[in-house]
Amino acid sequence: xxxxxxxxxxxxxxxxxxxxxxxxxxxxxxxxxxxxxxxxxxxxxxxxxxxxxxxxxxxxxxxxxxxxxxxxxxxxxxxxxxxxxxxxxxxxxxxxxxxxxxxxxxxxxxxxxxxxxxxxxxxxxxxxxxxxxxxxxxxxxxxxxxxxxxxxxxxxxxxxxxxxxxxxxxxxxxxxxxxxxxxxxxxxxxxxxxxxxxxxxxxxxxxxxxxxxxxxxxxxxxxxxxx
Ligand SMILES: NC(=O)c1ccc[n+]([C@@H]2O[C@H](COP(=O)([O-])OP(=O)(O)OC[C@H]3O[C@@H](n4cnc5c(N)ncnc54)[C@H](OP(=O)(O)O)[C@@H]3O)[C@@H](O)[C@H]2O)c1
Numbered sequence: 001x002x003x004x005x006x007x008x009x010x011x012x013x014x015x016x017x018x019x020x021x022x023x024x025x026x027x028x029x030x031x032x033x034x035x036x037x038x039x040x041x042x043x044x045x046x047x048x049x050x051x052x053x054x055x056x057x058x059x060x061x062x063x064x065x066x067x068x069x070x071x072x073x074x075x076x077x078x079x080x081x082x083x084x085x086x087x088x089x090x091x092x093x094x095x096x097x098x099x100x101x102x103x104x105x106x107x108x109x110x111x112x113x114x115x116x117x118x119x120x121x122x123x124x125x126x127x128x129x130x131x132x133x134x135x136x137x138x139x140x141x142x143x144x145x146x147x148x149x150x151x152x153x154x155x156x157x158x159x160x161x162x163x164x165x166x167x168x169x170x171x172x173x174x175x176x177x178x179x180x181x182x183x184x185x186x187x188x189x190x191x192x193x194x195x196x197x198x199x200x201x202x203x204x205x206x207x208x209x210x211x212x213x214x215x216x217x218x219x220x221x222x223x224x225x226x227x
Contacts, residue, residue: 006141007048010172011154011161012039015190016182021157024184026058032214033067035176040067042174044074047149048101051093052160053082062092063155077101077149081135081160085115099124101147103140105131137167162193165203173205173221176213 014030015021022028031039043049043065055061063078075098080087083105087094094100102119104112106129119125130139144152154164164170175190196202205221212218 004142005145006138006169007145007149007152008172009141009152009154009164009170010042010046010174011156011164011170012042012174013156013161013190014039014176014178016178016180018181018183019189020182020184020187021190022058022188023182024187028059030178030180031176032178032216034214035216035218036067038176038213038218040065040070042153043076044068044070046076046151046153048077048079048144048152049155050079050081050152050160051155052157052163053080053086054159055155055157056080056082056087056091056093058157060092061155062095062097064097072097076153079103079144079149079152081137081140081163083107083131083134085112085119087119089115089118094119094122094125096124099126101126101128101144103128103130103135103143105129105133105135107132134163137163137169141169156190158188158190158192161191162195165191166193166196168203168223168225170203170223173219173223175219176216177219178214178216 049063064075078093078098078100081103085104116127119127128143130136204224206224207221209220
C-alpha cells in the first residue's frame with residue numbers, strides 16, 4: 001500500500017563533541033549567539049517545531065522565533081509529543097505567542113480527558129491523538145501533513161530523535177558541534193532510545209555542507225534511507 005505524504009523533517013541539535021545535548025546536570029548552554037540565530041532562522045522557515053515532553057519538562061522552552069528580526073506571524077506551530085499529557089498547564093510552550101499542537105495517545109483516563117478539555121479551552125491549543133502506549137509518530141506525521149504542516153524542525157531531545165530516526169521520518173540533519181566534552185553516561189545524547197543493533201540497520205547520511213560557526217562547526221546532511 002502506498003504510504004501517505006508526510007512533512008519534510010529537519011533534525012537540528014546543538015551538541016558537545018561527544019554527542020551530548022546537555023550535561024549530567026542538564027546544563028544545555030552549548031550554542032553561541034550565531035548558532036542561536038541560525039536555529040531561529042530555520043524556525044522562521046518551517047511550519048512546525050517539534051519536541052518531546054522530556055524537553056518541555058526539563059527546559060520549559062518557548063519554541064518561538066526571537067533571536068532574529070521576526071514578527072508574531074513568523075512563529076511556526078509548536079508540536080509537543082506527550083503520550084500521557086504530562087505537560088504542565090503553565091508550560092511556556094502553551095503561551096499565546098503561537099499555536100501549539102499536543103500529540104497524545106488514544107488511551108483515556110478521567111484525568112486525561114479533563115486535561116484535554118482544559119488545553120482546548122486555552123484557544124491556541126489543539127490536541128491530536130494517535131497510538132496506544134506511545135504516540136504513533138508515523139501516523140502523527142500524516143495527521144500534521146493533512147493540517148497543512150509541510151515542513152518540521154525536530155528539536156529533540158534524544159528520546160524523540162530516536163523515535164523519529166527509527167521510523168525513517170527524518171529527511172535532513174543539521175547539527176552544531178561545540179568544541180566541548182561533557183562526558184557522563186547519564187547525559188542525554190543526540191539520539192538515545194534502544195539504538196540499532198547492526199550497522200546495516202542504522203540511519204545513513206550524506207554530508208552536504210559544513211562551516212565554522214562561533215567556536216564550533218555546523219554539519220548538514222541528507223538522510224539517505226528516509227521514507
Ligand atoms: N542541545 C539541544 O539541541 C537540545 C535540544 C532538545 C533537548 N535537549 C535536551 O534533551 C533532554 C531531553 O531529552 P529526553 O530524551 O529526556 O526527552 P525528549 O526526547 O524531549 O522527550 C521524550 C519523550 O517523548 C515522549 N514520546 C511519546 N511518544 C514517543 C515516541 N513514539 N518516541 C519517542 N518518544 C516519545 C515520551 O514520553 P511519554 O511516554 O510520557 O510520552 C518520551 O519520554 C534535555 O536535557 C534537554 O535539555 C537538548
